[in-house]
Amino acid sequence: MRVINFNAGPAGLPLPALERARDELLDFQGSGMSVMEHSHRGKEYESVHNEAISLLTELLGIPDTHQVLFLTGGASQQFAQVPMNFLPPGASADYLMTGVWSEKAYEEAKLVGQARIAATTVLPDKRYVRVPRQDELQLDPKAAYVHVTSNNTIYGTQWHRWPDVGNVPLVADMSSDFMWKPMDVSRFAFIYAGAQKNLGPSGVLIAVARKDFIARGRKDIPKIFRYSTHAENNSLYNTPPTLAIYLCRNVLAWAKQVGGVARLEQWNREKGELLYGALDKHAGFYHAPVERESRSYMNVVFKLPTPELDDTFVAEAKKAGMVGLKGYRTMGGIRASIYNAVTVDNVRTLVSFMEEFVRKNG
Amino acid sequence: MRVINFNAGPAGLPLPALERARDELLDFQGSGMSVMEHSHRGKEYESVHNEAISLLTELLGIPDTHQVLFLTGGASQQFAQVPMNFLPPGASADYLMTGVWSEKAYEEAKLVGQARIAATTVLPDKRYVRVPRQDELQLDPKAAYVHVTSNNTIYGTQWHRWPDVGNVPLVADMSSDFMWKPMDVSRFAFIYAGAQKNLGPSGVLIAVARKDFIARGRKDIPKIFRYSTHAENNSLYNTPPTLAIYLCRNVLAWAKQVGGVARLEQWNREKGELLYGALDKHAGFYHAPVERESRSYMNVVFKLPTPELDDTFVAEAKKAGMVGLKGYRTMGGIRASIYNAVTVDNVRTLVSFMEEFVRKNG
Numbered sequence: 126m127r128v129i130n131f132n133a134g135p136a137g138l139p140l141p142a143l144e145r146a147r148d149e150l151l152d153f154q155g156s157g158m159s160v161m162e163h164s165h166r167g168k169e170y171e172s173v174h175n176e177a178i179s180l181l182t183e184l185l186g187i188p189d190t191h192q193v194l195f196l197t198g199g200a201s202q203q204f205a206q207v208p209m210n211f212l213p214p215g216a217s218a219d220y221l222m223t224g225v226w227s228e229k230a231y232e233e234a235k236l237v238g239q240a241r242i243a244a245t246t247v248l249p250d251k252r253y254v255r256v257p258r259q260d261e262l263q264l265d266p267k268a269a270y271v272h273v274t275s276n277n278t279i280y281g282t283q284w285h286r287w288p289d290v291g292n293v294p295l296v297a298d299m300s301s302d303f304m305w306k307p308m309d310v311s312r313f314a315f316i317y318a319g320a321q322k323n324l325g326p327s328g329v330l331i332a333v334a335r336k337d338f339i340a341r342g343r344k345d346i347p348k349i350f351r352y353s354t355h356a357e358n359n360s361l362y363n364t365p366p367t368l369a370i371y372l373c374r375n376v377l378a379w380a381k382q383v384g385g386v387a388r389l390e391q392w393n394r395e396k397g398e399l400l401y402g403a404l405d406k407h408a409g410f411y412h413a414p415v416e417r418e419s420r421s422y423m424n425v426v427f428k429l430p431t432p433e434l435d436d437t438f439v440a441e442a443k444k445a446g447m448v449g450l451k452g453y454r455t456m457g458g459i460r461a462s463i464y465n466a467v468t469v470d471n472v473r474t475l476v477s478f479m480e481e482f483v484r485k486n487g
Numbered sequence: 488m489r490v491i492n493f494n495a496g497p498a499g500l501p502l503p504a505l506e507r508a509r510d511e512l513l514d515f516q517g518s519g520m521s522v523m524e525h526s527h528r529g530k531e532y533e534s535v536h537n538e539a540i541s542l543l544t545e546l547l548g549i550p551d552t553h554q555v556l557f558l559t560g561g562a563s564q565q566f567a568q569v570p571m572n573f574l575p576p577g578a579s580a581d582y583l584m585t586g587v588w589s590e591k592a593y594e595e596a597k598l599v600g601q602a603r604i605a606a607t608t609v610l611p612d613k614r615y616v617r618v619p620r621q622d623e624l625q626l627d628p629k630a631a632y633v634h635v636t637s638n639n640t641i642y643g644t645q646w647h648r649w650p651d652v653g654n655v656p657l658v659a660d661m662s663s664d665f666m667w668k669p670m671d672v673s674r675f676a677f678i679y680a681g682a683q684k685n686l687g688p689s690g691v692l693i694a695v696a697r698k699d700f701i702a703r704g705r706k707d708i709p710k711i712f713r714y715s716t717h718a719e720n721n722s723l724y725n726t727p728p729t730l731a732i733y734l735c736r737n738v739l740a741w742a743k744q745v746g747g748v749a750r751l752e753q754w755n756r757e758k759g760e761l762l763y764g765a766l767d768k769h770a771g772f773y774h775a776p777v778e779r780e781s782r783s784y785m786n787v788v789f790k791l792p793t794p795e796l797d798d799t800f801v802a803e804a805k806k807a808g809m810v811g812l813k814g815y816r817t818m819g820g821i822r823a824s825i826y827n828a829v830t831v832d833n834v835r836t837l838v839s840f841m842e843e844f845v846r847k848n849g
Contacts, residue, residue: 162497
């Protein structure tokens with residue numbers, strides 16, 4: 126029996142996407158072999174590859190100015206690869222600091238070139254409970270780019286209004302909320318997202334790149350690290366992670382089948398409102414630290430009155446068939462990650478459990 | 488029905504490894520979720536991760552001086568990452584040129600630092616039909632490392648006696664013949680191999696690194712690109728490609744179950760002798776360009792009297808249930824890749840087909 130999976134990532138995937146993979150794992154479309162045994166240059170795999178790109182293009186309404194890329198190494202590699210491509214000697218890049226992942230991105234950029242903090246909401250105890258307001262941004266109008274982390278898995282914050290960065294290229298790490306709702310891709314020069322939250326298994330990264338921006342990237346870095354190399358070769362310069370891309374294709378096909386990204390947003394908003402509603406209703410018992418305007422619809426963090434009650438909550442939820450609720454190791458408390466594959470019913474089950482837990486322990 | 492798969496990579500995998508993946512794709516060991524939906528920090532995935540490492544360590548007899556790493560980006564990324572780690576300013580690295588892949592490795596190294604060609608067997612028409620002899624190596628005793636490509640998928644050559652490089656660290660790209668036979672790992676400072684030939688699906692790379700060598704690697708490069716980062720974190724610094732590593736674990740478990748790497752070598756030698764035996768027997772019809780001492784036991788390349796006969800051969804083989812025999816796009820002819828998952832019986836079937844083809848067309 127399948128459990129309800131609130132993992133922060135790698136996260137649960139839609140059951141139809143997994144069933145499709147299982148059913149054809151030994152024999153992909155009558156070809157007599159698994160999709161992972163096909164050549165990446167053969168027509169069978171190429172049709173999967175191109176279908177994944179066209180589904181994503183359709184679902185997000187990606188304009189012709191932009192191109193979808195499949196890369197590897199996860200978001201952590203992009204923390205280095207972005208400045209390698211876009212931060213030439215003498216230039217500087219602006220970083221908006223909203224948590225552990227933007228800190229890591231900034232630290233890697235400093236090893237490549239000149240990076241500066243254009244805003245931070247860090248508290249004296251190192252936590253973050255909100256993203257910056259527009260009037261807090263101290264932007265360098267000559268910056269090579271501005272880097273933003275759209276959603277923060279650890280602190281449970283999310284940007285709900287994109288920062289206005291004028292004419293400076295905006296680069297976004299959307300690993301943990303990519304495709305959670307429709308978006309205007311044209312605002313961004315470069316978007317990157319590890320697949321393992323909303324899109325597929327770990328081991329593949331999706332980028333949506335403005336073509337003229339990546340074409341201007343540095344050419345004196347190794348060829349494999351230039352985004353232009355992958356753009357010119359339709360992400361087939363070297364052997365891509367074919368099985369991982371195939372699974373993303375399955376997830377994207379599911380997303381289309383259920384009604385597209387507008388439907389996903391509707392479900393995600395309903396899920397968030399159910400969970401935050403329960404937290405607000407029992408604010409004396411459940412403590413949700415994130416400021417209202419910055420609350421994440423992907424990762425909902427909260428604490429119970431004592432660490433012992435946190436542990437009891439996690440253990441009893443597990444008995445009730447819900448896993449992955451333990452907070453990030455340095456944070457403690459509870460984290461419910463409610464990515465696209467988590468259903469409204471799953472969240473209703475969690476909310477009922479929370480109500481019952483208050484009655485018994487409040 | 489499964490076909491006989493002679494793909495050069497991604498290549499066929501052992502059926503038991505795939506069946507195991509299929510059977511538990513929706514529910515890994517009764518956990519109620521797929522292995523790809525588990526957290527990389529949870530005990531379920533960690534046991535898979537550590538089992539893959541311990542199986543490989545056992546199968547190759549990897550000594551305590553060395554460590555297994557799981558990386559991403561394929562061998563093409565290592566072409567850049569190796570010099571980033573081991574080629575500091577002022578130093579030089581030696582490259583042994585035996586084909587397209589060593590050329591690519593050399594080109595990337597030149598973008599990072601100073602690289603020199605210490606030997607090449609390239610012909611005036613750009614092909615390679617053998618690897619260099621020891622007396623042809625013009626080694627720099629002060630080189631930071633010597634880089635060798637152990638097997639050449641495109642030209643079908645293979646090193647059968649490692650180059651003697653004295654005290655200079657030896658770095659090897661073993662992507663296409665890793666684990667084809669037992670080996671003395673201690674000869675190498677750094678071995679890397681994309682999984683998609685002998686080990687698993689594309690999307691994960693296995694490295695076997697001498698611990699003191701990678702510890703001395705450069706620290707002024709981005710953290711994600713330092714081998715020491717991944718060594719210190721047991722390849723869990725960032726989210727690894729968990730599903731790909733799980734599949735490698737299944738393949739390694741299969742290798743152990745069938746009798747270990749000595750058994751794989753026995754099968755591989757038998758397969759090679761069957762195929763090269765048929766080519767030699769009908770040398771007037773099948774032209775095998777590689778010199779005898781450099782013949783690859785992984786990729787067997789040959790040509791028929793005319794390109795039209797090559798095409799007929801590929802088409803009729805396909806009708807007989809054998810795929811992946813078309814030569815590399817720039818090479819033409821036939822290439823039979825006979826990695827570990829290809830059975831002796833599979834090769835017998837191909838050899839019978841070749842005999843019959845000569846009778847009909849010779």
